[in-house]
């Protein structure tokens with residue numbers, strides 16, 4: 604399950620950086636991964652960061668996965684065989700082209716209001 608988290612770094616006061624964990628990753632691992640990437644790509648004069656705190660975001664319990672339901676009864680054949688889906692939570696539209704594939708979110712619905720940010 605992916606979770607919304609926040610983490611703090613040394614030298615940034617009381618600022619909490621928002622982040623979303625990858626599948627199978629703990630909040631601590633997620634913060635370390637992001638800060639490691641930052642440290643690996645420092646600009647001249649920038650200081651490496653160290654994670655000093657990690658916590659779940661206040662709305663971490665809100666799931667961030669879409670909850671798809673299928674709109675069509677019969678597979679749609681154009682432009683290629685696919686099924687159409689709508690998300691019950693954010694109303695994004697999506698298409699799925701193969702039986703075991705992921706639903707691909709319509710590009711018009713990829714906004715911050717939708718489930719996956």
Ligand SMILES: [Zn+2]
Pocket residue numbers: 668669670690691692693694695717718719
């Ligand atoms: Zn959704």
